[in-house]
Amino acid sequence: MIADAVGGILLASITLYAVLGGADFGAGLWDLLAGTTRQGRAPRALIDESITPVWEANHVWLVFDLVIFWTAFPTAFAAVMTTTALPLWLAVGGIVLRGAGFAFRKEFSTLGLERAAGATFAFSSLLTPFFMGTVVGAIASGRVKADATHASVTAWTSGTSLLIGFLFVAACGYLAAVYLVGEAAHRGDRELERYFTRRAQLAGIVAGALSLGTLAALHHDNHFLYSRLVGRALPLVIIAAVCGVVVVVLLTIGRRMGVRAIAVLGVAAVIWGWGVAQYPVLLPGTNVTLSNAGAPHATLVAVVVVFAVAVVLLVPSFLLLFTLQRRRLLRADEAAARPVGGAPTEA
Amino acid sequence: MTALASDVIPARGQMATTLGFHIILACIGIALPTIVLIAEYIGLRRGNEVAMTLARRWSQAMGVLVAVGAVTGTVLSFEMGLLWPGLMKRYGSVLGLPFAIEGLFFFLEAIFTAIYLFGWRRLSGWAHWWSGMPIAVSGIFGAMSVIAVNSWMNQPGGFTERNGKVVSVNPWQVYFNHAAIYEMPHMILAAYMVTGFLVAGVYAAGILRGRRDRYHYTGFAIGFVPTAILTPFQIFVGDTAARAIAHDQPVKFAVMEYVEHTSTNVPEWLGGIYVNGKIYAGIKIPKLDSILVGFGPNTKVVGWDSVPGSQRPPAAWLIHLAFDVMVGLGSLLLLVCLWAAFTWSRKRRLPNPRLFWWAGALSGLMAIAAMECGWIVTEVGRQPWVVYKRMTTADAATTNGGVLASWTLVIIVYAVLGVTTILILRMLSRQWRRTDAQEVSVPYGPNREPVGTEAEP
Ligand code: HDD
Ligand code: HEM
Ligand code: HEM
Numbered sequence: 109m110i111a112d113a114v115g116g117i118l119l120a121s122i123t124l125y126a127v128l129g130g131a132d133f134g135a136g137l138w139d140l141l142a143g144t145t146r147q148g149r150a151p152r153a154l155i156d157e158s159i160t161p162v163w164e165a166n167h168v169w170l171v172f173d174l175v176i177f178w179t180a181f182p183t184a185f186a187a188v189m190t191t192t193a194l195p196l197w198l199a200v201g202g203i204v205l206r207g208a209g210f211a212f213r214k215e216f217s218t219l220g221l222e223r224a225a226g227a228t229f230a231f232s233s234l235l236t237p238f239f240m241g242t243v244v245g246a247i248a249s250g251r252v253k254a255d256a257t258h259a260s261v262t263a264w265t266s267g268t269s270l271l272i273g274f275l276f277v278a279a280c281g282y283l284a285a286v287y288l289v290g291e292a293a294h295r296g297d298r299e300l301e302r303y304f305t306r307r308a309q310l311a312g313i314v315a316g317a318l319s320l321g322t323l324a325a326l327h328h329d330n331h332f333l334y335s336r337l338v339g340r341a342l343p344l345v346i347i348a349a350v351c352g353v354v355v356v357v358l359l360t361i362g363r364r365m366g367v368r369a370i371a372v373l374g375v376a377a378v379i380w381g382w383g384v385a386q387y388p389v390l391l392p393g394t395n396v397t398l399s400n401a402g403a404p405h406a407t408l409v410a411v412v413v414v415f416a417v418a419v420v421l422l423v424p425s426f427l428l429l430f431t432l433q434r435r436r437l438l439r440a441d442e443a444a445a446r447p448v449g450g451a452p453t454e455a
Numbered sequence: 456m457t458a459l460a461s462d463v464i465p466a467r468g469q470m471a472t473t474l475g476f477h478i479i480l481a482c483i484g485i486a487l488p489t490i491v492l493i494a495e496y497i498g499l500r501r502g503n504e505v506a507m508t509l510a511r512r513w514s515q516a517m518g519v520l521v522a523v524g525a526v527t528g529t530v531l532s533f534e535m536g537l538l539w540p541g542l543m544k545r546y547g548s549v550l551g552l553p554f555a556i557e558g559l560f561f562f563l564e565a566i567f568t569a570i571y572l573f574g575w576r577r578l579s580g581w582a583h584w585w586s587g588m589p590i591a592v593s594g595i596f597g598a599m600s601v602i603a604v605n606s607w608m609n610q611p612g613g614f615t616e617r618n619g620k621v622v623s624v625n626p627w628q629v630y631f632n633h634a635a636i637y638e639m640p641h642m643i644l645a646a647y648m649v650t651g652f653l654v655a656g657v658y659a660a661g662i663l664r665g666r667r668d669r670y671h672y673t674g675f676a677i678g679f680v681p682t683a684i685l686t687p688f689q690i691f692v693g694d695t696a697a698r699a700i701a702h703d704q705p706v707k708f709a710v711m712e713y714v715e716h717t718s719t720n721v722p723e724w725l726g727g728i729y730v731n732g733k734i735y736a737g738i739k740i741p742k743l744d745s746i747l748v749g750f751g752p753n754t755k756v757v758g759w760d761s762v763p764g765s766q767r768p769p770a771a772w773l774i775h776l777a778f779d780v781m782v783g784l785g786s787l788l789l790l791v792c793l794w795a796a797f798t799w800s801r802k803r804r805l806p807n808p809r810l811f812w813w814a815g816a817l818s819g820l821m822a823i824a825a826m827e828c829g830w831i832v833t834e835v836g837r838q839p840w841v842v843y844k845r846m847t848t849a850d851a852a853t854t855n856g857g858v859l860a861s862w863t864l865v866i867i868v869y870a871v872l873g874v875t876t877i878l879i880l881r882m883l884s885r886q887w888r889r890t891d892a893q894e895v896s897v898p899y900g901p902n903r904e905p906v907g908t909e910a911e912p
Contacts, residue, residue, distance in 0.1 A: 161573045164525055165565040172558040174532050178543050179551025186544035189536035193855050200533045201868075204526050208872055211522030215879045259855045403548030404614075406624045414555045421559065425566045425589075438573035 110409065111402040112388070114180045117415045119383045121176055125169035126379060127283060127372045130276075132163045134284025136206065136233020137277065138307060139226065151288075152226070154300055156213075158291045161438040163210060165429060170203075172418075180411050181401040183254070184390045188243070191252045193259040195239040202235030234277060241276030245269025248382065249329045250393025268325040275318040279375060282311035286355065286371040293364055294434065305359050312356045312371075319348070319378065333392055336385035344381035348374050463852045466538045469862040471834070473530055475827055476869050480524035481601075482826065484564070485594040485643065486650035487517050488571075492587045494677050499580050505673045511575060512887055513654070516880055518572045523876050525565070527869075538858065542841055542851035545621065549614050550604045552626050557600035560593040567593070598646060599639050606634035609833065610703055611842050633703060637696040638833075644689040645826045648788070651682025653819030657884075660816040663809065670891075672805075675815065683792035690785055693829075701748045704843065705757035707836035710771045711778040712744050713737075716758040721745045726779055728772045768838040777828040777835075784825040788818060 135155045142148030142155075178185040189196065209229030216225040242264040246252055251263035263269075285308035292300035323345075326334040337345055351374030358367050388397045402408060432438050491513045498507030532554075536543050542550075567589040574583050607613075613628025614621050655678030658671045701708040708714070713724045713734060721744040727737015742752040749755075759767050768774060791814045798806040805811070841848040 161569045164522065165562065165569055167525065167529070168558065168561045168565050171529060171532050171561060172555075174536070175551055175554045175558050178536060178547040179555055180548070182544050182547030182551070185536060185547060186540040189543070190540050190853065190855060193537055193853070193857075196533060196537060197861055200530055200537075201864075203529055204868060204872070207522055207526035207529075208875070211519050211526075212875060212879055215519065215882060257854050259857075403551075404622055404624045406626060407548040407552060410552050410624075410626045411555060414552075414559060418559050418562070422562050422566075425563060429566045429569055432570060432574065437577040438569065439576050 110405065110412065111180075111398040114176070114402070114408050114411050115383075115387075115390075115398045117411065118173065118176050118180065119380065121169060121173045121415075123376050123379050125166075125173055126279075127375055128166035129163075129169055130237065130280040130375075131283040131287050132159050132166055133206075133233045133237045134280030134282065134311075135159050135288065136230045137281040138284060138288070138304075140230035140234065145223065150297075150300055151303060154288060154291060154295075154297070157439075158288065158433075160210070160214075161433055162429060165426070167203075167207075176411060176415075180403055180408060181390060181398070182403060184396050184401040187252050187254055187256045187391060187396070188247065190258065191256040191260050191263050192243045192246050194261065195242045195246075195264050199236045199239040199243070202232040202239065205229075205232035206236065233280075237276040237280045238273040241273035242269040244276070245272035247391060248272065248333060248386075249326070250333070250391075252391050252394075254391060254394040254396045266329065268322065268329045271318060271322045271325055275315060275322055278311055278315040278318055279378075282308060282315045283371060283375060285311050286359075286368055289359070290364065290368055309356050309359055312352055312359075316349070316352050319352075330392055333385055337381060339385075341381045341385040344377045344384060348377035348381060350374075351377060462854060462856060462858050463849050465858040465862045466852045467848065469858060469865055470534060470538060472862065472865055472869065473527065473534060474834075475830070476873065477524065477527040477531055478826065478830065479649070479823060480520055480527060481598070482646040482649040482823075483517075483520050483653070484524045485598050485646035487513065487520070487654075488568075488587055488590040488594055489647070490650060490654055490678060490681070491517060492584065492591060493681065495584050495587070497677070499584060503673075505670050506677065508670070509674050509677065512883070514572050514575065515883060517568075519876065519879055519883075521568055523872065527872075528561075530865075538853055539841070539851045540853055542846065545619065545846065546842060548621055549611075549624055549629055550607055552624070553600045553603035553607070553630050556603075556630075557597050560597035560600065563589050563593040564597060595643055598643050599635075600630075602639045602642050603630045603632070603635055605833070606638040607632045608842050609638070609837060610634040611845055634699070637692055637699055641689065641692045641696055641829075644685055644692060645822070645829065647685050648682055648689060649819065649822040649826055651678045651685075652788070652815075652822045654678030655682065656816045656819035659812045659818075663812050663816055675805075679795070679815065679818075683795060686785075686789050686792045690789055693782070693785060698748060701756065704837070706759050706762055706767060707774075707832075709757055709759040709761075710768050710774045710836060711832060712756070713771065713775055714744065714756050714758045716760050717755065718758065719745055719755050720752050721748075721754075721756040723747065724775070726776070729775065730772070766839065768836050770835065774832055774836045777831040781825045781828040781832065784821045784828075787814075788821055788825075791815070791818060 135158070139148075139152055139155050142151045205228050209225045209227075209232065213222060213225040213229060216222050245266065245268050246264040249266055249268040251260070251266065251269075285304045288304040289301055289308055292304055323334065323337060326337065351370050355367055355371045355374065358364070358370070386392060388399065390396045390398055390401050403411075429438075491510050494506045494510035494513065497503050498505075498510055567586055570578075571583070571587040571590060574586055578586060607629055610633040612632045613625040613630075615623045655675050658674035658678070661671045662675065697708070697711075700711075712721070713727065713729055714721055715732070720742050723740045723743035724734060725738040725740065727734040727739075745752045745754040745756055759771075791811070794806055794811060798804065837843060839847045839849070841851040
């Protein structure tokens with residue numbers, strides 16, 4: 109019972125990372141595709157301003173997910189970390205480059221190295237979601253063995269895994285574009301609003317197509333999961349599909365009310381659909397389930413307690429952060445650093 | 456077994472590289488918020504514009520450093536699983552708990568860091584100051600939580616195992632294990648020493664270069680004074696730690712102090728290199744080690760011959776010298792603090808001799824060196840165990856191969872990361888100086904920078 113609750117907590121934390129951190133990665137995609145320095149100035153500035161203050165807090169969800177995973181389901185954790193070590197290392201590489209690109213970008217701008225840092229940030233934003241997607245693909249397609257002692261390349265390079273990798277990239281781009289439409293509208297910038305609307309629609313359609321492709325691939329690859337997805341998880345799959353269509357339609361007719369929430373709901377429905385389809389199996393194709401990969405009772409209770417405390421402390425904190433951010437009260441403080449103009453006098 | 460062993464060495468090396476790097480940023484992440492808040496407090500309370508400028512500037516540097524800290528920390532989280540799957544599989548449910556609590560504090564830290572750093576312009580004075588408070592507090596609790604893990608590895612407790620499987624856990628006893636009592640304060644004090652002395656060192660270097668103005672003296676004092684007050688406590692805690700280790704981890708202690716055979720009247724070795732039963736170039740003080748451990752020469756000290764060779768840490772010389780360097784540097788830093796306190800008590804000013812300012816300028820680097828050496832003592836001294844007397848490092852390591860490649864990459868990437876970080880900080884400081892030079896005549900923005908910091912006496 110309590111193992112199920114902790115499984116739910118893990119899935120909820122993964123969902124939060126996907127809709128918060130995922131969008132930050134997606135913004136990197138649009139940064140990469142924003143064209144030359146001149147063309148891309150406005151969208152890049154909006155991206156920069158929207159995520160610089162919040163990316164780090166969003167990123168902590170990833171750390172939290174990892175920790176919950178290894179604390180509550182250590183056996184499954186070790187199996188995943190062993191089997192898919194390579195894509196995980198690559199994802200870590202992406203995280204390092206991306207964070208560093210972010211940290212240094214502003215400061216590099218005065219050196220004219222802004223593009224190098226920006227390109228690093230943008231490119232690595234693609235790596236991480238893609239390789240994380242392949243890891244999820246390896247799990248979902250039943251290629252992670254319970255007692256794995258060696259990394260396996262075939263585990264994460266199957267068609268299903270690669271499709272899910274691309275799906276992750278597209279979904280991140282989709283969420284980011286939808287959020288950025290809102291940000292642009294909030295600033296009253298009609299042109300950027302249109303700019304990101306087009307991209308949100310495009311990414312939405314691509315992500316939808318990739319989702320269907322994944323479903324088709326699972327039909328061959330892991331029929332059990334497929335039958336669960338069109339069986340007990342069908343309501344969630346339908347919600348996801350409906351949300352995707354509604355977002356694209358709303359954006360087309362120029363309505364923005366509730367678009368973000370619907371997009372988030374859609375992505376969440378996909379994640380929970382996966383969870384419900386697998387339940388109670390943790391690693392499909394093995395007999396590792398939530399309860400037998402689970403830690404001792406006291407550990408699981410402690411995880412639930414930590415999560416409850418987290419909710420109590422973090423919900424108001426995140427609300428404060430996002431509210432300040434929306435009201436544009438959080439701006440980089442240039443006052444201390446920027447030279448006031450004129451030629452530098454000092455060596 | 457050989458196949459296993461081939462991965463262990465690079466895995467240990469990679470862990471040491473990434474931790475040794477992260478820990479410096481972690482120290483800054485733990486203590487810099489407090490120091491910035493002290494500066495801002497002085498600025499707000501006393502209307503001290505110089506302190507206010509310093510607070511603003513330090514928070515810019517903090518923005519860069521915290522981001523690098525977050526990135527390198529994330530690497531560590533992955534490494535726990537990627538390099539040590541054996542450890543996580545068996546003990547993940549035990550040592551995961553303190554990490555989960557740490558995660559909570561990371562959230563608070565990251566959220567309020569964002570509010571504090573990006574709120575300088577638009578949040579009003581005291582509201583802004585208070586937004587920094589949660590960062591300082593969660594830094595301390597976060598550090599306690601990670602150290603709970605490390606100290607648990609040194610003194611595992613709070614769980615029961617049956618057939619190599621953990622069957623029950625007592626979270627409190629895991630978190631507050633036997634070693635936590637000294638490791639937690641020792642590390643947190645180390646973080647404050649590293650950061651405070653680094654900050655002070657930057658301005659001491661400026662003063663050495665002739666920038667003897669109020670801006671530089673204020674910067675030095677805000678870093679130096681709180682740290683100087685904490686230093687004696689650090690020495691006390693370290694001494695307590697050493698005595699606890701003599702009792703709880705006798706082999707580690709024996710290696711730290713070159714105690715080969717269990718005996719009484721054990722001498723203390725200062726420096727010296729141990730090779731095949733002989734100690735070269737060391738200074739021997741008769742009976743002192745026994746006196747330090749049990750306050751009398753008749754105290755029996757356990758030697759490393761009490762366990763078979765396979766259960767002793769490698770490289771006794773490394774552990775011993777690292778311990779001596781830590782203690783030596785700690786004592787030296789204490790002397791610098793005492794010098795300042797002495798001059799202050801008699802003349803109400805800081806010492807004038809250039810030697811003092813040289814020591815001040817180097818104090819940050821000395822504190823970092825002491826801290827890294829301390830970690831070498833703790834971690835290498837625990838070998839061959841990853842979890843003391845429960846699991847060997849070889850059993851914990853990945854069997855995947857390829858760690859040599861990832862370690863090489865890590866070294867390259869971290870070298871670039873480190874150099875870039877330092878360059879960025881230098882660039883920031885140049886910009887600040889340029890701003891100071893021009894500031895006086897040029898008005899801008901609603902939030903004008905305080906004026907004339909360089910001109911004041
Ligand atoms: C500014 C840094 C600093 C300074 C000045 C000192 N230490 Fe330290 N020491 C550390 C920073 C440190 C640390 C943060 O690196 C360690 C590693 C693990 C820990 O908890 O603290 C450490 C570990 C450590 C250990 C091993 C703990 C273990 O294995 O679990 C001992 C016995 C001491 N210290 C003793 C001392 C003594 C007697 C000092 C007196 C001068 C001293 N330390 C100064
Ligand atoms: C909470 C904090 C820490 C944890 C959980 C931790 C964990 C580990 C683990 C799992 C290993 C590999 C197994 C082993 O060699 O025993 C290791 C090795 C090592 N760690 Fe730590 N560590 C921590 C802090 C640090 C820090 C801050 C340093 C700073 C330099 C450090 C330095 C090392 C070194 C040098 C090794 C290699 C030791 C050897 O194999 O000879 N550790 N650590
Ligand atoms: C194996 C050991 C360790 C792991 C797995 C680890 C993990 C992490 C992670 C994931 C972060 C980033 C959190 C974020 O996104 O904001 C981080 C940052 C941090 N870590 Fe570590 N860490 C380890 C060792 C240590 C040690 C020994 C300390 C100090 C006692 C420490 C103190 C901190 C602090 C203060 C931060 C905040 C970032 C900053 O302000 O620079 N960590 N760590």
